[in-house]
Amino acid sequence: MADAAAALPPRFGQDLRHIAALAWPVFVGQIAVLSFATMDTLLLARHDARDLAALAVGSAAYVSVFIGLMGVVIAVGPIVGRLFGARRLAEAGEQLQQAFWLALALAVPGCLLLAFPQPFLAVAQATPEVAQRVRGYMAAVAFALPAALVFAAFRGFNTAVSRPKAVMALQVGGLFLKLPLSWLLVFGAPRLGLEPLGVTGCGIATAVVMWAQALAAWTLLRRDPFYVPFKLRRVCAPRWASIRDMLKLGVPMGLSIVVEVTGFTFMAIFIARLGTLPVAGHQIAANLAGLLYMLPLAIGNACGTLVAQRIGAGDPAGACRLGWRGVQLGLAAALLFGLALFLGRHAVLGLYTHEAGVAAAALPLLSWLALYHVGDAVQAVVAAVLRAWHVTTLPMFIYALAVWVLGLGGGYLLAFDMVHASEVWRGARGFWAAAAVGLMSAALALAGLLARVNRKTKSVKRNA
Numbered sequence: 467m468a469d470a471a472a473a474l475p476p477r478f479g480q481d482l483r484h485i486a487a488l489a490w491p492v493f494v495g496q497i498a499v500l501s502f503a504t505m506d507t508l509l510l511a512r513h514d515a516r517d518l519a520a521l522a523v524g525s526a527a528y529v530s531v532f533i534g535l536m537g538v539v540i541a542v543g544p545i546v547g548r549l550f551g552a553r554r555l556a557e558a559g560e561q562l563q564q565a566f567w568l569a570l571a572l573a574v575p576g577c578l579l580l581a582f583p584q585p586f587l588a589v590a591q592a593t594p595e596v597a598q599r600v601r602g603y604m605a606a607v608a609f610a611l612p613a614a615l616v617f618a619a620f621r622g623f624n625t626a627v628s629r630p631k632a633v634m635a636l637q638v639g640g641l642f643l644k645l646p647l648s649w650l651l652v653f654g655a656p657r658l659g660l661e662p663l664g665v666t667g668c669g670i671a672t673a674v675v676m677w678a679q680a681l682a683a684w685t686l687l688r689r690d691p692f693y694v695p696f697k698l699r700r701v702c703a704p705r706w707a708s709i710r711d712m713l714k715l716g717v718p719m720g721l722s723i724v725v726e727v728t729g730f731t732f733m734a735i736f737i738a739r740l741g742t743l744p745v746a747g748h749q750i751a752a753n754l755a756g757l758l759y760m761l762p763l764a765i766g767n768a769c770g771t772l773v774a775q776r777i778g779a780g781d782p783a784g785a786c787r788l789g790w791r792g793v794q795l796g797l798a799a800a801l802l803f804g805l806a807l808f809l810g811r812h813a814v815l816g817l818y819t820h821e822a823g824v825a826a827a828a829l830p831l832l833s834w835l836a837l838y839h840v841g842d843a844v845q846a847v848v849a850a851v852l853r854a855w856h857v858t859t860l861p862m863f864i865y866a867l868a869v870w871v872l873g874l875g876g877g878y879l880l881a882f883d884m885v886h887a888s889e890v891w892r893g894a895r896g897f898w899a900a901a902a903v904g905l906m907s908a909a910l911a912l913a914g915l916l917a918r919v920n921r922k923t924k925s926v927k928r929n930a
Contacts, residue, residue, distance in 0.1 A: 545775025
């Protein structure tokens, strides 16, 4: 009887507690990171409209470059998660060092793209005054990029070894450093002889914070007793075999993220053609989408970590179970928040704007955002679980079809009435409706792929 009880799978609540224990520090840390951009926007809105416009162009360019490269670097997470689950701690530590080398190598082309921003300025068609400010900002964040990528490797490693609180502490600490530093550099300090730097000050503050976080992370790795078994004090030279494994896993991950980012970016560009009110309404919906995404992102990171650890520990059944637990949790949370957003959309809009025109433009978008969020949440969690199984190439193509073809292409046809659709589908609503359909399709396709991976895993186990 005891043996039979021991053979039963852990209770549903126990699995959820394991996921939640890893997810909440990731969630808090990501909110802190998201606050960086919010803080810069608020400060520059009080300083100069030209600096705010320069931030819109410069931050879009920086995020596009950083996110794509970061997607490659964080491939260290699924690899280290398996090694940690197998208790091969020294190998996990060596993999982190290889991720650092990869981060520094990728920073070279990334810095060049940011230091010479003419292609981005040409696309944005920035005025000379704005372009000058963009150059100052991007020169500063180009200096920040190597540290940001190194810290991304540190973050991926710590999540993989079930230590996300260390990352959270550094991210929250960075936020508290960023606020006074940005304020000082944006507005200046005449008594100290410091002139206002505007948007360039935001870039310099970001660079200082990124390097402070990277140095703090390195100090923690060298001095915290937790990391002693990983043998990180012995510096490893670059090893092509380890870096190649990360590239094989990380390049499709990075490209998938680029697809998501560019899909959203071009949606904003196309909606801007519709006029001031549609783009203002879209900006409110986009900001809410970013905030809502933080929770499924955290759940996905936590669930992917646990799945990778179970795979490394030789427990594929546990990995399959935890993967679906995470998907169920992500779906339940998305349905709850989506319903709350739909029912409370008038109150939510009241927090953003009191202008009737902007509210009227945003209101129908929030209804579609509720559905969009469900698809976004499920695909985020499933994609993280698939990365733990080292399945990244097919999801990349699924994203391209769902985001670019269904979402962006379908939205363009609807928004500009190229298919003679009903008035309900025109304008910004067409883009959000198509984006919701695209992400729901991606979620279903990725869930089907995960089900196939799980069936294959169970079949191999039965035949073994």
